Amino acid sequence: MFVWSKVSPVSKQSILEDQFLGLAQTNAVITELSGKKRFRIEVYCDDKNDAQKILNEFGGHVSELKIKDWAKMNASSDRPPIKIRDRLIITDTDEPKEIKKIYDRFEGRDVISIPAALAFGTGDHETTSTCLRLLVDLAKEYNKSNEDWSLCDIGTGTGILAIAAKMLGSKMVECFDFDSTAISIAKRNISKNQMPGILIYEADLFEWEPKKKKCWDIITANIFANVLNANLSKIFNALAPEGNLILSGILREHENSVIESAQKTSLIDPIIYRKGKWVSMHYRKE
Numbered sequence: 675m676f677v678w679s680k681v682s683p684v685s686k687q688s689i690l691e692d693q694f695l696g697l698a699q700t701n702a703v704i705t706e707l708s709g710k711k712r713f714r715i716e717v718y719c720d721d722k723n724d725a726q727k728i729l730n731e732f733g734g735h736v737s738e739l740k741i742k743d744w745a746k747m748n749a750s751s752d753r754p755p756i757k758i759r760d761r762l763i764i765t766d767t768d769e770p771k772e773i774k775k776i777y778d779r780f781e782g783r784d785v786i787s788i789p790a791a792l793a794f795g796t797g798d799h800e801t802t803s804t805c806l807r808l809l810v811d812l813a814k815e816y817n818k819s820n821e822d823w824s825l826c827d828i829g830t831g832t833g834i835l836a837i838a839a840k841m842l843g844s845k846m847v848e849c850f851d852f853d854s855t856a857i858s859i860a861k862r863n864i865s866k867n868q869m870p871g872i873l874i875y876e877a878d879l880f881e882w883e884p885k886k887k888k889c890w891d892i893i894t895a896n897i898f899a900n901v902l903n904a905n906l907s908k909i910f911n912a913l914a915p916e917g918n919l920i921l922s923g924i925l926r927e928h929e930n931s932v933i934e935s936a937q938k939t940s941l942i943d944p945i946i947y948r949k950g951k952w953v954s955m956h957y958r959k960e
């Protein structure tokens with residue numbers, strides 16, 4: 675694994691973010707540096723040539739990521755637990771003793787352990803936390819009426835949304851990602867959180883064919899607008915009648931394009947949640 679990185683002034687942040695993140699370059703990680711005047715952008719590449727190409731275009735530098743760095747990235751940090759409604763706690767520790775302490779401290783809530791890793795979805799990003807809150811609310815509705823419900827998570831990253839769905843009582847959970855590293859990490863998280871029965875596989879949404887049509891009660895897709903727009907009709911067909919679609923990871927400037935693409939598949943009147951520059955949408959299929 676190779677990592678390209680560059681430190682730049684914050685004035686250039688949105689341009690660079692759009693260039694990397696908007697192009698579904700999802701192995702990009704942006705970190706604000708102390709003083710908030712500069713930020714570091716890193717892009718993780720399996721192939722050294724890919725890292726080299728970015729270097730040629732944008733400057734910065736390339737280094738090899740050693741096994742010990744991976745271990746360091748996966749080590750627990752001191753990030754405070756993240757509360758999702760009165761139902762879930764997300765922690766980055768995977769120490770059983772620490773997890774037990776969190777269960778004791780937040781009685782009545784379930785705890786999901788997602789250590790920091792080379793995949794997106796540790797719960798602290800607005801796009802993920804909004805999906806989690808919506809999931810908690812929908813699970814409450816389904817569980818109250820004793821209905822079985824199913825969920826498919828598109829672009830699962832660390833597997834956080836799939837794990838949450840299973841923990842919240844979903845009977846059938848499926849998830850996929852096109853990034854093999856994310857799949858390995860998600861598999862590990864599913865196992866560590868003791869949530870067997872989640873079907874997980876590597877697939878690109880552009881080639882994905884749902885095994886059954888009109889089958890999922892909930893579909894979550896926290897992916898960039900360009901990927902969503904191109905695949906909304908397929909996602910719509912996979913959704914059960916009266917199913918719920920949670921879309922996230924949409925930059926504000928792409929909000930209208932997603933609404934227009936959704937309209938073409940007859941998805942209308944979303945509830946829209948805006949947080950900073952990010953937008954999430956909740957659609958119900960009629």
Ligand SMILES: C[S@@+](CC[C@H](N)C(=O)[O-])C[C@H]1O[C@@H](n2cnc3c(N)ncnc32)[C@H](O)[C@@H]1O
Nearest residue numbers: 700794795802829830831851852853878879896
């Ligand atoms: C923003 S992350 C979301 C991760 C997690 N679901 C969450 O909500 O935190 C987007 C994920 O989608 C995956 N992804 C992007 N484009 C994809 C595609 N065409 N097919 C499948 N997965 C894709 C990325 O690898 C990444 O893990």
